[in-house]
């Protein structure tokens with residue numbers, strides 16, 4: 001069967017041929033035909049850059065932990081640790097943080113983590129970077 005591409009005129013949702021011929025998002029029935037190219041462009045998730053860290057675009061920044069199941073497949077997630085003395089001060093970024101969890105960030109491309117003396121891959125945050133992160137959590 002030939003795949004067809006549609007766009008919903010009501011909510012601008014892009015989708016492939018569906019069994020019922022209506023929009024998966026809003027149920028609207030007037031779908032317009034689009035080309036494969038338009039579909040790919042339109043259905044691509046656009047992430048908004050919050051800030052840059054070491055030249056990498058950070059698109060999510062939250063004080064919460066994000067479960068593996070809730071993580072988006074095309075993003076790279078890291079957790080931030082706060083210092084022992086000050087819970088409001090982020091000090092380093094690793095793949096996972098057990099204690100002193102400060103927040104979670106997600107990037108479009110991998111961050112340049114470096115192995116520390118204990119073998120942990122991390123980024124030790126500078127004061128400027130810590131302040132930047134504090135603005136977005």
Ligand SMILES: [Zn+2]
Nearest residue numbers: 008011023026
């Ligand atoms: Zn719709």
